[in-house]
Amino acid sequence: MRIFILTLFLVVNFISCSKDNNSDNPTSTQLNIINSLNDFDSRIAKGVTLAFFHATWCSKCATQRPEVEGLISDSELQSVFFCEVDYEKNANIVSKYEVFGFPTILLIKDGQVKHTLVGSNNKKADIKQLLKSL
Structure with missing residues (x-):
């Protein structure tokens, strides 16, 4: 009986560790990761x-993230491209777009920055209203 239970336990754990075929692609609630200035510029054009x-390392960024990610699945914002830029990996983007503090949210239309939101106090409803106005 012990062997049966142990075998069952191992099989269940093995199955639960299988690779998700979509793990490389963002889900409908994940931000698209930007890896280069060229990628960013082409995506926002x-x-x-x-x-x-x-x-x-930014705790305020972690506080702001759920408000941003909460907008991704909003049916009224389906045409919006949502992305994230890691400051440490993309200093050239940070410099070009004059991002001086974190977190910063840029709302962009046709390649032009229309709104810059700095800090962790930006509420989902306020961000949504600004996006809908673009």
Whole structure:
């Protein structure tokens, strides 16, 4: 009986550790990760973009993230491109777009920054209203 229970336990654990085939692609509630200035510039050239600039060590960034990610699945914002830019990995983007503090949210339309939101006190409803106005 012990062997049966142990075997069952191992099989269940093995199955639960299987690789998710979509793990490399963002889900409908994840920000798209930007890896280069060229990638960023091409993605923001047309349409409306929300770019979340953050640093991994920034506690205020962690506080702001749920408000930003909460907008991704909003049916009224389906045409918005949501992305994140890690300051430590993309200093050239941070410099070009004059991001001086973290977190910073840039709301961009057709390649032009329309709104800059700095700090962790930006509420989902306020961000949504600004996005809808673009």
